[in-house]
Amino acid sequence: MKMTVTDKLTLLADSAKYDVSCSSSGSENNYKTGELGCTHNSGICHSFTSDGRCISLLKVLLSNICIYDCAYCINRVSNDTPRTAFSPRELAELTINFYKRNYIEGLFLSSGIIKNEDHTMSLLLQTLRILRHEYRFNGYIHVKLIPGSSKELIHEATLLANRVSSNIELPSAKSLALLAPDKSKEKLLSPLKHARDISLERHNKPISMSTQMIVGASSESDFDILKLSSSLYQKALLKRVYYSAYIAVNHHKHLPVPELCKPPLLREHRLYQADWLLRFYGFSYDEILNENENLDMQFDPKTFWALRHLDFFPIDINTAPKEVMIRIPGLGIRSILKILQARRFKTLSFEDLTQLKISLKKARYFIVAGSDYYRASHLYEERLKLALIHQGGDIIQPTLFDTSIYTGEL
Amino acid sequence: MMVLYDGSFEGFLTLVYEVYYAKLHVSAIVKKMPERLVFERVYEILSDETKATKVLHALQKHFTKERQRTIFNIFLCDTKTHEHSLLEYIRIGFKNPKLLGNITNPHLFYIQTLEKELLSLVHKMYGFTRFEELEDGTLYAKIETKFNILPFLGEHFSKRLGKIPFIIHDMTRSLAFVKDESSTQIHSIASFDAPIYSQNEAHIKELWQRFFKATAIQSRHNPKLQKNLVPLLYRTYMSEFQA
Numbered sequence: 001m002k003m004t005v006t007d008k009l010t011l012l013a014d015s016a017k018y019d020v021s022c023s024s025s026g027s028e029n030n031y032k033t034g035e036l037g038c039t040h041n042s043g044i045c046h047s048f049t050s051d052g053r054c055i056s057l058l059k060v061l062l063s064n065i066c067i068y069d070c071a072y073c074i075n076r077v078s079n080d081t082p083r084t085a086f087s088p089r090e091l092a093e094l095t096i097n098f099y100k101r102n103y104i105e106g107l108f109l110s111s112g113i114i115k116n117e118d119h120t121m122s123l124l125l126q127t128l129r130i131l132r133h134e135y136r137f138n139g140y141i142h143v144k145l146i147p148g149s150s151k152e153l154i155h156e157a158t159l160l161a162n163r164v165s166s167n168i169e170l171p172s173a174k175s176l177a178l179l180a181p182d183k184s185k186e187k188l189l190s191p192l193k194h195a196r197d198i199s200l201e202r203h204n205k206p207i208s209m210s211t212q213m214i215v216g217a218s219s220e221s222d223f224d225i226l227k228l229s230s231s232l233y234q235k236a237l238l239k240r241v242y243y244s245a246y247i248a249v250n251h252h253k254h255l256p257v258p259e260l261c262k263p264p265l266l267r268e269h270r271l272y273q274a275d276w277l278l279r280f281y282g283f284s285y286d287e288i289l290n291e292n293e294n295l296d297m298q299f300d301p302k303t304f305w306a307l308r309h310l311d312f313f314p315i316d317i318n319t320a321p322k323e324v325m326i327r328i329p330g331l332g333i334r335s336i337l338k339i340l341q342a343r344r345f346k347t348l349s350f351e352d353l354t355q356l357k358i359s360l361k362k363a364r365y366f367i368v369a370g371s372d373y374y375r376a377s378h379l380y381e382e383r384l385k386l387a388l389i390h391q392g393g394d395i396i397q398p399t400l401f402d403t404s405i406y407t408g409e410l
Numbered sequence: 411m412m413v414l415y416d417g418s419f420e421g422f423l424t425l426v427y428e429v430y431y432a433k434l435h436v437s438a439i440v441k442k443m444p445e446r447l448v449f450e451r452v453y454e455i456l457s458d459e460t461k462a463t464k465v466l467h468a469l470q471k472h473f474t475k476e477r478q479r480t481i482f483n484i485f486l487c488d489t490k491t492h493e494h495s496l497l498e499y500i501r502i503g504f505k506n507p508k509l510l511g512n513i514t515n516p517h518l519f520y521i522q523t524l525e526k527e528l529l530s531l532v533h534k535m536y537g538f539t540r541f542e543e544l545e546d547g548t549l550y551a552k553i554e555t556k557f558n559i560l561p562f563l564g565e566h567f568s569k570r571l572g573k574i575p576f577i578i579h580d581m582t583r584s585l586a587f588v589k590d591e592s593s594t595q596i597h598s599i600a601s602f603d604a605p606i607y608s609q610n611e612a613h614i615k616e617l618w619q620r621f622f623k624a625t626a627i628q629s630r631h632n633p634k635l636q637k638n639l640v641p642l643l644y645r646t647y648m649s650e651f652q653a
């Protein structure tokens with residue numbers, strides 16, 4: 001049966017949706033007169049799905065045909081599901097039509113492995129070529145580097161795309177061997193290393209790269225995961241690591257049973273919070289967790305850290321430097337900036353902070369403001385814990401997501 | 411005393427002029443005579459181009475580019491009563507620009523917060539604006555927004571859409587940003603005909619709706635979160651929410 005573009009889109013968007021790295025932020029504005037499209041450096045969400053994730057890019061697979069057999073994947077060769085593929089031209093036209101109407105910021109293209117790696121990568125590149133050269137499309141393109149494809153093809157991808165990525169998939173080599181026998185850590189990371197090197201030859205800034213890890217399909221601790229992320233950030237290899245709560249779609253002897261397995265959304269949320277601390281708040285992974293530990297479900301990682309380091313507090317918000325203030329639970333970067341701005345003019349009290357619409361719900365236990373401090377509880381861990389817990393639901397409800405987690409904004 | 415002006419930017423600048431030269435003591439600024447009885451004297455400002463221009467030049471001399479922008483931006487927040495705070499902002503700026511950062515002053519904090527609110531609305535609408543293709547290839551978008559953000563959207567989409575002519579129609583204010591080969595302008599729109607769409611339009615819209623549905627993950631279903639992120643009032647012209 002021949003499928004229409006509508007059918008293909010339905011199927012291939014469905015198979016691509018588990019990949020969470022959709023942010024289009026962090027690229028330079030690149031406006032060129034008269035060309036179609038331009039990227040925006042803070043990332044734009046064009047809609048939000050019914051699960052509350054940002055839609056920024058047309059995220060599809062070129063094809064869901066795949067010769068690999070990764071245990072966790074809905075498209076693995078051993079699954080009996082309908083298969084199809086876009087032609088590069090169909091995809092390019094779809095992108096342009098969506099882009100013109102402002103449905104999307106651009107394209108996020110990935111694919112299952114059709115025939116072999118090089119063949120697949122060539123088809124992806126063919127789509128990019130049509131977009132960039134024929135339509136002179138200047139909007140955002142994120143393309144997956146197919147691990148194992150040749151260096152020339154990866155080279156071309158870095159020329160045509162705004163961002164490239166390759167998913168590490170699982171946090172350790174052992175789990176990979178168990179669940180994705182066709183892949184290895186070296187194989188998954190080598191296209192990224194290669195892309196970095198060739199883009200560095202051309203500019204002094206490497207092309208933007210990201211990766212994704214599935215959380216909850218294998219047995220690594222959050223400590224292992226954060227350690228891995230932080231090593232990837234430190235090598236300046238990646239701009240973002242995305243975490244994806246494992247959603248069980250297959251039965252497999254090394255995987256949780258689908259019927260019993262709910263995606264670990266809260267854990268995923270905590271990992272994003274911790275990742276934020278790594279990237280922007282100057283924390284190191286071994287400050288956040290000890291070896292083999294998992295992130296606390298009750299408290300966010302910053303609060304959890306504070307509870308273990310009460311000797312660090314209270315902090316005087318009228319004098320403390322920014323990097324110290326950033327460690328106060330309940331105060332985000334926006335609040336800190338307001339405080340830094342306002343305290344140049346007067347010594348701030350609790351009252352002043354409230355006037356500035358800064359929530360003290362959590363922070364009040366950890367700060368001094370002029371002659372104000374919170375007298376009702378002292379800095380004893382147990383009492384503080386109780387006080388924080390009694391603040392109710394929002395501490396543990398994963399629905400109150402910070403939206404920036406998905407858009408990559410501050 | 412209470413001051414009445416016509417709500418235009420020119421009117422407001424005239425007001426600033428009067429404050430300085432007629433030494434008005436302002437207790438409130440209104441755009442319409444209040445319907446309830448007022449015992450205060452009401453001073454009416456008549457927009458005056460010469461006076462307004464004088465003030466404009468003074469602003470350009472004494473305020474940095476960025477702060478001039480702030481003043482214009484605040485004026486785009488046309489559904490808020492910001493005049494009194496804006497007047498204070500200007501007064502303080504003339505006196506000592508260094509003090510403008512002092513957000514422990516409630517007026518200055520209000521201005522800073524309002525401008526952030528405007529810019530965050532602008533950012534949202536960069537994403538939520540939806541174009542439809544007309545018969546002649548022009549792209550046409552309708553919007554209804556709390557503040558007047560057409561100048562922002564116009565500039566943003568001029569960069570994006572290359573040579574394609576487009577219209578953004580602010581239904582609330584009956585204004586339209588129109589860009590074609592020869593000109594770029596904001597018009598006021600008295601009446602308009604029902605647009606005729608291109609042949610492809612319905613099909614593309616259907617594809618978009620399909621994509622929108624297919625890309626959601628059922629086991630993470632969370633409509634409450636979705637509603638926080640795209641409140642209902644933004645959804646009027648977003649076709650993915652109509653299906």
Ligand code: SF4
Pocket residue numbers: 066067068069070073074075076077111112113
């Ligand atoms: S390579 Fe593995 S994860 Fe990717 S589509 Fe094929 S089976 Fe799925």
